[in-house]
Amino acid sequence: MKTQIESAAQGIVTKEMRHVALEEGVDAHIIRRGVANGEVVIMSHQHPIGIGRGLRTKINANIGTSSVAVDPELEVQKAIIAVKYGADTISDLSMGGDIVRIRRSVLQAVPVPLTTVPVYQTVAEHGSFRPITQEDIIETIRKQVREGVNSVVIHAGLTLKMLSMLREAQRVMGMVSKGGSLTSAWMIEHESENPFLERFDEILEILRARDTVLSLGNAMRSGCIHDIRDDPQSLEIRANAELADRANRMGVQAIIEGMGGHVWIGDIEKYVKYHKKIIDNRPLFVAGPLPIDVAVGYDHIAACVGASIASGAGADYLCYITPSEHLALPNLDQVREGTIAFRIAAHIGDSLKYGPSARDLELAKMRRRRDWKGQFELALDGERAREIHPQAKGCTMCGEYCALELMDRYLGVDL
Amino acid sequence: MKTQIESAAQGIVTKEMRHVALEEGVDAHIIRRGVANGEVVIMSHQHPIGIGRGLRTKINANIGTSSVAVDPELEVQKAIIAVKYGADTISDLSMGGDIVRIRRSVLQAVPVPLTTVPVYQTVAEHGSFRPITQEDIIETIRKQVREGVNSVVIHAGLTLKMLSMLREAQRVMGMVSKGGSLTSAWMIEHESENPFLERFDEILEILRARDTVLSLGNAMRSGCIHDIRDDPQSLEIRANAELADRANRMGVQAIIEGMGGHVWIGDIEKYVKYHKKIIDNRPLFVAGPLPIDVAVGYDHIAACVGASIASGAGADYLCYITPSEHLALPNLDQVREGTIAFRIAAHIGDSLKYGPSARDLELAKMRRRRDWKGQFELALDGERAREIHPQAKGCTMCGEYCALELMDRYLGVDL
Secondary structure, eight states, X not given: OOOXXXXXXXXXXXXXXXXXXXXXXXXXXXXXXXXXXXXXXXXXXXXXXXXXTTSOOEEEEEEOOBTTBOOHHHHHHHHHHHHHTTXXXXXXXXXXXXXXXXXXXXXXXXXXXXXXXXXXXHHHHHSSSTTOOHHXXXXXXXXXXXXXXXXXXXXXXXXXXXXXXXXXXXOSSOOOOHHHHHHHHHHHHTTOOOHHHHXXXXXXXXXXXXXXXXXXXXXXXXXXXXXXXXXXXXXXXXHHHHHHHHHHHTTOOEEEEOSOBBOOGGGHHHHHHHHHHHTTTOOEEEEOOBXXXXXXXXXHHHHHHHHHHHHHTTOOEEEOOOTTTTTSOOOHHHHHHHHHHHHHHHHHHHHHHHOSOHHHHHHHHHXXXXXXXXXXXXXXXXXXXXXXXOTTTOOTTTTTOOHHHHHHHHTOOOO | OOOHHHHHHTTOOOHHHHHHHHHHTOOHHHHHHHHHTTSEEEEESSSEEEEETTSOOEEEEEXXXXXXXXXXXXXXXXXXXXXXXXXXXXEEOOOSSOHHHHHHHHHHXXXXXXXXXXXXXXXHHHSSSXXXXXXXXXXXXXXXXXXXXXXXXXXXXXXXXXXXXXXHSOOSSOOOOHHHHXXXXXXXXXXXXXXXXXXXXXXXXXHHHTTOEEEEOOTXXXXXXTSOOOHHHHHHXXXXXXXXXXXXXXXXXXXXXXXXXXXXXXXXXXXXXXXXXXXXXXXXXXXXXXXXXXXXXXXXXXXXXXXXXXXXXXXXXXXXXXXXXXXXXXXXXXHHHHHHHHHHHHHHHHHHHHOSOHHHHHHHHHHHTTOHHHHHHHSTTHHHHHHHSOTTTSOTTTTTOOHHHHHHHHTOOOO
């Protein structure tokens, strides 16, 4: 089997490329060219989706158990809710309970691509770092790929040198990436270089076999807005850019995580543009970013601001933040809130990338006509809009003194 | 009695200026200079607050009944909730029920300044436009000022010429300002020029007598992101700039509303900067702006993005948007959500205006130490954060695999 990038490089337009082209309203040859030069990746579970330059900004929803919160059925429900409200992909980050079974249930429950962070499962199954061998780490990736996950996150850009630099760095928050910290803990415990980096070619072979997308994790992202970009972070960005290039040359599609975490509002646009340049316009995956630290309980709203600016500046793929970020695993309502907040961010970002959308225009026309049904159909979450709108009374905001009605009556402007 | 701007012009530092200086951490002479040149206004109800250049961005919460939703006690509760969660001012926009009584209850219930839009009461009391005389309009302002409202909004910048231009303008949404449309309807019904403009000097006398702040309304703001800045809008901005100048010269403090409504994301920063320039850096009051139209039911989140950018670019004062915008009057929960969303926007805007805040740094330090109590105290809404955080289990997000704990253990970075 050829991977999408191998086909693209040979000038072949696959059925997946045609599907993505149709969905995005872009010519299939442009999709092929994007895939060939690594600017676009295509992930397929029940349907293919495209992520990258020139395409609609995509959003990912994280679900999954932790060691202290295990309810497999709830995680499946979270995945279903996230997809219902517009998540383009799901990441199952489970570290508690029967991880394989949870993943299988999620894969069956939702049609969208599924991502994992294999080191989570490896560590959860062993319970500590010492007994884990490099081979265990590779074997988890092999198994997960065989099970059909569509993308795996590995923190291969991280090195012992960066860890020693991090010890010296003047950071308030140190390292806040969970996958990064698990990988680091293994490296320190084993006094060994990064296992994902040492076995990188072997991992690429595993991924290429099923066209599983490589996602290069961002261990060194900042954990508060006062932690500014420092040497470990810059080094990891460059390392990941090189690894993505190696992956592409081996026929493996790659996404690069970066620029996420907590970033001062004045730096977001600049950092995204810089990062996209360093990675040769490959797909940039961003968590948040959060432009302030004090919005605890409402981090989905603060992150929506950061993610709107990030996607407008060129980020292709956003990882949602829910109201429970920094506090707890999200419940179903919080998954819904986080998903919608990031649909809003992606829509704002896209309206900057591609101009105001036709959907906004249509909704405005419905609003002008007081066509409530039409507005609910065009809203990102029409169900919520319907709940708030008091059907019997019309809009209670202005009652009989509706500006729109007054203007129609007095100015008689044509609709 | 001298107004703040009259005192400032004479070089007098009032006790209100000293209070604002203390609150803002700015020298009192700088406040005096700002008030003197019209860049800062001071509104006082139980305590004075400053709004304008160099000060913390302020937020306003709208409350009030409509002709079809009248529950006076609920409106008082809304005002209390809004202030509890951080509203700096309240606007009572009641058009239903006993408006005077509602306003009195609100004034008694909250310590922050209260704003009204007098034309609402005039129209609500008469029920139609024809019987309302210019004198009725002036008399409402006189009464409200005597009752102790701290600021009144009048749409004095609007002219018959702009209305005739609006008829020709290619707008989807026409005019969406309620105060603007009520004023317009009166003008059209009476075939008369703007009553607030014709009696402007008399109104200034009324306001000067009690140092009531003039807020110049923004009738021509756009109602959807496809309605771009057009001639009526530009003319109104310039007209309001001149009126503010007249007010200041008459010893009346002035705020100018503008740039609110629905604005394409790529235009917000530019428009705010342009508007601040046109109005000689006088205080700019912005509603929203909403950068997309499809976030119905979540307009507080979309507007938080617009308001963050607007305040970062120089807007001094933000009018909140709640989740019920475009659908209904807000309930108490929605008032809380809208207020917090705008506290977030103001905080993001201020972190762009003045750099990352010490409060964010302190919160990050508490987070690093897993000091939950400390985090809740520093959060914008610690109560909500506490509700989400499962006290018994610690943070369920990572459970025993907390990145921060792992890093402390393995990297041993000093706190």
